[in-house]
Amino acid sequence: MRLDRVVIRNYKSIKSIELRIPKKEARRQGSADFLSIVGENNAGKSSIMEAIRLACTAGMKANDEQFPQHDEARGPIEVELEFNQLTDKDRELAALAGHTYVEGGQERYRLKRTWEAPEVASKNSAFTPGRLPEHHLTGWVPAKKTLKSLKSLEQEDERWTPILERLAKDGVSKPTKNQLIEVARELHSPLLEIHQPSEWTPYPSGSTPALEAALPNVIYVPALRETNKETDVEAKTSSIRRIVNSLFEQHLSNHDRVVQFKKAAAELQDLFATEGKHRIVASMEEKLTEKFKELINISAELTFHAPDVTADLASSTQFRVLDAGLSTRPDHQGHGAQRSIVLALLQLYVEQSRQSLAREHQHLLFLIEEPEIYLHPGMCRRMRDTLLKIASGGIGQVICTTHSPVFLDLADRHDGIVILRKKEGHPVATQRIQDVFAQSEEDRARLRMLLNFDPAVNEAFFSEKVCLVEGDCEIAAVEAVARKLRDTGELDWPRYLQARRATTFINCRGKWTIPAFQKVLNAFRISYRVVYDRDQGSNADRANAQIEELLKGNGQSLVHEPNFEQFIFKETWADDKPWTVTRKIDGSSALNNRLLDFFTFALGQSLAQLKPAPAVASDTLLPLQRLQAPSRRNHRSRLKEYTVTHESFQSARKLDQLFRIAAGPNFAPRPGPDIPLQSIDGTKFDAFAIVTGESMADTLQHQDIVALRFLNGTTGIYLESVDSSESPSNASLPGVLENDGIYVLATNDYIDQRAYTMKRVKISTQPDGTWNCEIRADNPEAFWGHRGRFNILRTDRIHFLAQVVGLVHREAQEPTDPGSPELTVIPVAHAPEARVEDT
Incomplete structure (x- = not known):
């Protein structure tokens, strides 16, 4: 039984997405049960993988964050799984009994899993055979008409235009009804109506074991955050444990010693059997019953079930690696080594599985997020080849998300490519089901x-x-x-x-x-x-x-x-x-x-x-003097202005609390948890910063001096790198940030690079307690501003180093004064004097 179709509804940002998993075809030498999902960051690729994993794991429950956060109805989450290529063994499964049907000459099985919001019960149901689902095209005409005659439909209804244009591009001159329906489905045409006169039959409660036997065995390898967990063989759902367990199941389940162990366990269990019960057990039952009868009219019965440790050998197996003679757990290795270990196990699994294909086993579904991550290019190609062997050799199906062209094949597997694009905040999938080269x-x-x-x-x-x-x-x-x-x-x-x-x-x-x-x-x-x-x-x-x-x-x-x-x-x-x-x-x-x-x-x-932007001449301006300001909006007027003495600047310089920070991506060396902050003489500020760059030019200009207030101490916000394995914690942001304030900040990968930017932050709290946070440039003409705004999500890692509390003017000082804190003598790691768009 292979997974043929997946439909996901109301999962996180996904409104509705349908995916088809291609199959191996003899006439296409590179074809395989392999689906590659591509798209920009935050397009929804991981959400698809999570939803499939949720649906294919019988005992897994949806958590609160997986429901649509901006939907008042709060779900429900629905995932439909449709299977074909059923075997005799599949037909014997309890979950499939009475729920298979025939469509297009193939026997199929459909399952819908539904998760309601926490306050509502969830349910599972199977498609009940009866009349088949009917596909209907509004305004349908007999299929014997040619494409040329169908063109007249455009005069009656312009919604036919994209369908007919697509068929013309594909060189289809006499489309059948099925071809029209397939193109209409692919283009999400409003002309397509799907009638399902048959109903979904709910599974009874307690059907989890039956579902578990029918669903694919999922081996999930995430991209980053849980990598260490995925290489821990003792973790119940880790990818390594599942692979090792599958290897044991294939090659040890019928081993003589395993058979002997099971036989011994059965014999031990027979000591407590009703027939032939051991005399010691029977004697204990009699004595307990005698004592019970003195107090209450009940009897004692002793039963015993021997634990079947052979059913999950991996759980009792320790998996370690030797590195320079030192024995360590795989999850204590670096990310690259962990991925290499997963690759090695997959390769071993492929080799061993080829020897046991004659035996039927539970269908395997590999969900691999960014298989190229942490791998050298040569290792990346080996990972691709290994996954292709799994998907083309009948070992299992593979679905991966990727940013690498190595995992795509335009010639033989273009029907196994899905492009995700965001439309009105929801992921939309583009997939070509038909073979583009069927005619050529x-x-x-x-x-x-x-x-x-x-x-x-x-x-x-x-x-x-x-x-x-x-x-x-x-x-x-x-x-x-x-x-x-x-x-x-x-x-x-x-x-x-x-x-x-x-x-x-x-x-x-x-x-x-x-x-x-x-x-x-x-x-x-x-x-x-x-x-x-x-x-x-x-x-x-x-x-x-x-x-x-x-x-x-x-x-x-x-x-x-x-x-x-x-x-x-x-x-x-x-x-x-x-x-x-x-x-x-x-x-x-x-x-x-x-x-x-x-x-x-x-x-x-x-x-x-x-063309280059026109240069601004500085002529004889002093290093810390501000350039002549261009015409501005009213953003600048919102900032408070302070006059600071020469001595305060000297104090800031001695404390290394005078920085150059870009209004755009840049690097900052301070502060850190190992460097305590000291007060700057004569001020209530934590530090001064000289602005570099132009992306905030409607509020802050190149060479402006601003006063900073650090968000450290009780908030624990510093400039150090953050361990990527830590869970993100942004829950306190609304209480820390001032709405519409300007902050020095870094997000996600920029934290590890110590690359900070100065931007305006807008945060709003909704009546239901949820909040939305946006980061914006104040100059739409700057290149950074062209990228518009971006939102801080609950899953983002983020650091706020400091808040800009106002503009600073220093008291008049002679240019020759040796105490003047000129930029050339500030003892910090200066960023290049490049435009923001260089970064």
Whole structure:
């Protein structure tokens, strides 16, 4: 029995998501029971894994944080699991009795698990066979009509347009009803109505053991926070214990000594059996009954159940590793070593399982979060190969979340890729169920060949922008043009790097591979641009026509006539084109318009967007004097202003409590728990900070001096790194923070890097006691501000170092005074004087 479909509703931020797990197909050599979920951070990938784990673990209960936090109805959480490929052994399971049905010629089993809010009872139910679920399309017409005749439907109802356009792109001229329904389901079309006349039958209470036998055995490997727990063989739900236990079950369950142990336990239990009870046991029962009868009319009975330690051998097994002769537990090793141990056990499991595939065993489901994490690139590929062996060899199914292109396969496993995107705060999944290359095995073979050369082309699924090019020459030209524009002062290098990192250039190594990529990008609705040569000849004409046809609605093209070098440089290059174009651009005195047009098209940004910002001259201003302020909003007027004496600055400098902190990401060396704070003479402040950067320019300007109040002492907030295994604790934030205040802070990974930023923090408490916290820049024109705001979540790690209590002016002081606390002599680790967007 294999898991075929999962539907998750009302779990955390998930409103409704449906996933299909692809299956191994003989005609696709790289296909497997393998699903890869990709998406930006906080897109909901981990929530999907958690929900599947919750649904596939019979005794697991939902906790309060797993229910939708902004839904007044508070759930319920629902997870539907649909299985196919049932075996004879599966049909004998008590949970399946009377609950299987046939659809599309396949016997199936559907289970819905429901968790109500804590105050309401939860329940499990199975789909009762009867009439099959009916799929209906509003405005349905007979399937014998062609796509051309179906076009008339658009005049009656515009909701048909995306369905018909998708079919046209796929080259389907005579769609069947099932094809229309599948595309409508994939596009979440409002035309699709699913009628389910059969009902769900609730399982009786106490059915947990029956469910446990039917559900997949889940081996869950999380990404970070629980890694140490996952390598502890004594932890009941750890991944290592489950793997070790599965190995023992496969190879020790029928061993002679295990059989002898079970036999001895049974014989021991027979001593207490009703028939043939041992005389000592019987005598004890008689004597106890005699004593009972003196007091009350009851009898005694002694029974005994021998513990079956062979059912869970791993629980009694100690698993340790030897490191330089020292025996340690795996969870005491580093994260990289722990992941390597998991990988080694998985590899052993694959090897051992291949020897025992003839025996049926409970279906295994591997849930692996970010399998690439902590692993060297070579080890990362070994992890992928191991998981593929599990998923393609009939050993189990694999679902993973990943940020690595190594775990994707556009040629053979594109139906096993799910892209998560947030829409109105809820994750939305994009998955292509149909085989994109079902009608073109040549396209599949071309793409497979390219992936063998360069697996990094899978980065298309992780990028904001994608540009397809024929070869290395175009990519080399982009880099050379950027360096030339930087050297002539026409391009801001950090802005270029930001644009370049947002764009994935895919070297298709020829014209005919471009359409294969287009089909995949179109299927996943990923926007892209194509740069290609017109070339000459009938073969080129056919490829060009196919490229332009596939561009409709999803991409843009830039065509060079007859090819790149002749169109731009009026030259013909036979070979070594990347090096030739690099030297050509480096040695040129000026760049022609055609080359600049290619550069901006490939990047997807105009030259105006990449130009350096105008510089502000400081001339003869003193180091600690503020620059002339630009026109501001009213944010600055909210800050209190203080005048501080020269002696106070001297005191702050001696105490190392005069900092340079960026209005944007930066590093700060103080304070720490080992350095007690001392009062600054003549003030009520904890420290002064010189502002660096421009992302708060509507409130704080570069070279402003501000007074800080540290949030330490009873709040225990310092600048030291935080152990990632610690549970986050943000519950006290509303009581610590002043709403709309400016704070020096670090979140998540920036804590470990000791990288702090100065930003405005807004916090609001709801009537029900929940709270929302946001971090904002005060200058929307700065690059940091372009990223908008971000929220502090309950699961985030966060440090607030200090609150900005006001602007500081120092009393007039002669520039030559040796006591002036100039920036050049502050004994702290200064951050670079770069713009915020450099970081």
